[in-house]
Amino acid sequence: MxxxxxxxxxxxxxxxxxxxxxxxxxxxxxxxxxxxxxxxxxxxxxxxxxxxxxxxxxxxxxxxxxxxxxxxxxxxxxxxxxxxxxxxxxxxxxxxxxxxxxxxxxxxxxxxxxxxxxxxxxxxxxxxxxxxxxxxxxxxxxxxxxxxxxxxxxxxxxxxxxxxxxxxxxxxxxxxxxxxxxxxxxxxxxxxxxxxxxxxxxxxxxxxxxxxxxxxxxxxxxxxxxxxxxxxxxxxxxxxGPSEADLSLPSVADPAELRRRIEAGEWVVDLRSRTAFAAGHVGGTVNFGLDGQFVTYLAWLMPWGTPVTLLGETAEDVAEAQRELVRVGIDRPAAMSTGTPEAWAGGEPLRSYRTATFADLATTLAGDPRTAVLDVRRNQERAESFIEGSVHIPIHEVLDRLDEVPAGEVWVHCAGGYRAGVVAALLDAHGVDVVAIDDSFDNAGPAGLPLTTATLQEISA
Incomplete structure (x- = not known):
């Protein structure tokens, strides 16, 4: 052999x-x-x-x-x-x-x-x-x-x-x-x-x-x-010398406990897709879907050591997320809950926001050129091409630069939709009126949006 x-x-x-x-x-x-x-x-x-x-x-x-x-x-x-x-x-x-x-x-x-x-x-x-x-x-x-x-x-x-x-x-x-x-x-x-x-x-x-x-x-x-x-x-x-990972599921939280954790500043993470989250979610929760680089961005953006609670449609979703978390040393979620956002909300009204395409953004800008556009891609991506007039805050800097997010309605985009969904959820949790662009940036130019380039030095300055 x-x-x-x-x-x-x-x-x-x-x-x-x-x-x-x-x-x-x-x-x-x-x-x-x-x-x-x-x-x-x-x-x-x-x-x-x-x-x-x-x-x-x-x-x-x-x-x-x-x-x-x-x-x-x-x-x-x-x-x-x-x-x-x-x-x-x-x-x-x-x-x-x-x-x-x-x-x-x-x-x-x-x-x-x-x-x-x-x-x-x-x-x-x-x-x-x-x-x-x-x-x-x-x-x-x-x-x-x-x-x-x-x-x-x-x-x-x-x-x-x-x-x-x-x-x-x-x-x-x-x-x-x-x-x-x-x-x-x-x-x-x-x-x-x-x-x-x-x-x-x-x-x-x-x-x-x-x-x-x-x-x-x-x-x-x-x-x-x-x-x-x-x-x-x-x-x-x-x-x-890392210890053995504990993959047993955490305790189940009821709606009252979820609300207490949100109000205490803990991170309550909805694992559903960004489109499902945008359509209806518990106010104050954030969204890191399992369909993208879930653990990379959650561990990057969440202040290290913050208690995290996982919300999944099924226990299998929570188990998958927990497995990813232990890989980066986040060993024990504080709590979990499964089911639907209606069940997690405990009778409170759900929040939602719109999702859109770059064609939708082009139509909106044609009617109101002052519409705020937030680009959350990395510097290298921004240097290759960006929408003229857009504000640039890389995804990992958003929480430290909330005061730079434009007032009013903000259209958020990245290269493919995942990071825009993450940031839209974070901004929504902070009371910002957002529209998440769930589209490939390759479609921005064909949609008629004005694109330009810049050097990395200009972007980093």
């Missing part, structure tokens, strides 16, 4: 975990906190996990590696130079780890995403098969170098170029590339949209392998934009 590599996607965070096996034993790379999914894959393949590898101290999620290794009795392997508070097997550049009779893993130091970042080159005996690149070489991109702070960014950016070059030089072109980041994660410098690649393919298209060092670093740094605020809590949690 040949060695099999099985990816496990976590779309809400834009990451992948990998399980590789030879039919008998398996290794795991970069498992998420809810590692029961990994155990399910191993059980289905009929293999025993003997080694768990961590490419780096993660900044975008809480690892499940330590607890997974403990549960199955596997070795837990991290860079020997990583300062952690628990026992593990420290590995260093050049080490070779034998996994079963056939799998050999060569440890490669590939700094850039972090100073101690490792990649793992997997061979079937002496035949190279794959390389697990973590946050180093991604599909058409690399991991971002700025998550450790501005004092490290330049050094890590240059290191990232050299690390990518090392992987390309030391591994055969046919070696499959398996990154952890790059599928929507903010740990990626850019998003390529690829789903598979090899060293040879990356040599043809990856900027780290097709441009010189100075140009790569310049372009890399120029393309960096904001990343989620909750990242600041992930590294310390991973270095301390």
């Amino acid at each position: 040949t060695i099999s590599v099985l990816p496990l996607d976590t779309p809400g965070l834009g990451d992948r975990t990998y399980l590789a096996h030879d039919g008998e034993v398996a290794l795991v790379v970069d498992p998420q906190r809810d590692y029961d999914r990994v155990l399910g894959i191993a059980e289905a393949a009929g293999v025993r996990i003997t080694h768990v590898f961590e490419s780096h101290i993660h900044n975008d999620y809480v690892t499940g590696g330590l607890e997974l290794a403990r549960e199955v009795g596997a070795q837990y392997l991290l860079n020997a130079d990583d300062p952690v508070s628990f026992e593990r097997t420290g590995v260093s550049d050049g080490d070779v780890v034998e996994v079963g009779d056939r799998m050999r893993v060569r440890v490669l130091l590939t700094p850039g995403h972090t100073h101690t970042h490792l990649s793992f080159a997997l061979s079937d005996r002496d035949e190279p098969v794959a390389v697990f690149t973590g946050g180093s070489l991604l599909f058409g991109s690399t991991g971002r170098p700025d998550l450790l702070g501005p004092d490290h960014t330049q050094t890590l950016a240059h290191a990232q170029w050299h690390s990518a070059r090392r992987l390309a030089a030391e591994l055969p072109d046919e070696t499959a590339v398996y990154p952890t980041h790059g599928f929507g994660s903010f740990c990626s410098a850019t998003q390529s949209g690829g789903t598979a690649s090899t060293i040879g393919q990356e040599k043809l298209a990856n900027p780290a392998l097709t441009t010189d060092e100075a140009r790569y670093v310049e372009d890399l740094l120029a393309g960096l934009d904001a990343y989620p605020a909750y990242y600041a809590h992930m590294g310390p949690a991973n270095s301390a």
Whole structure:
């Protein structure tokens, strides 16, 4: 039997975990906190996990590696130079780890995403098969170098170029590339949209392998934009040794308790779609639908440590949201409720607001050019094209800049509708009269809206 590599996607965070096996034993790379999914894959393949590898101290999620290794009795392997508070097997550049009779893993130091970042080159005996690149070489991109702070960014950016070059030089072109980041994660410098690649393919298209060092670093740094605020809590949690996740459902709240929690300033989160929320919701609740990057934006925007209550149509919806929350260290929701907004409101009238398209906005602006338009996209998106006269407040800054939101009716848009729905709900909770544009920004120009561009410097100023 040949060695099999099985990816496990976590779309809400834009990451992948990998399980590789030879039919008998398996290794795991970069498992998420809810590692029961990994155990399910191993059980289905009929293999025993003997080694768990961590490419780096993660900044975008809480690892499940330590607890997974403990549960199955596997070795837990991290860079020997990583300062952690628990026992593990420290590995260093050049080490070779034998996994079963056939799998050999060569440890490669590939700094850039972090100073101690490792990649793992997997061979079937002496035949190279794959390389697990973590946050180093991604599909058409690399991991971002700025998550450790501005004092490290330049050094890590240059290191990232050299690390990518090392992987390309030391591994055969046919070696499959398996990154952890790059599928929507903010740990990626850019998003390529690829789903598979090899060293040879990356040599043809990856900027780290097709441009010189100075140009790569310049372009890399120029393309960096904001990343989620909750990242600041992930590294310390991973270095301390995360505990096992508790996925048991929280207690059920009645309408009176929901109202008390809202009035106390807690976050009561409606998990339904943005269109369902706009049509009718409990006043003061916010909306982070499960149909988008739910946990990324909720954990980014909610003040860290704020009690959160989950409202879902079903208990399964609440369980899905809770699973996503534990991945970023939000362990226990304060409460939950299932059903309909009418039931949650306890007889109080529901709130609602309109949803619209860019064509609707064009018609409205034609009748009243003073109509307020709020663009909540990131700076990089805004620089490419924006609606003339619109106000720009990136989604992650809205709550800190409420005094800049125009008075009167405000039309909110993003690139596809999800973030506009999030912000519309937040503004509605603060008493703003909103219209959520649930449409692709690609339709703005064809709708007749006047578009223009600006430099990043102008937008950031």
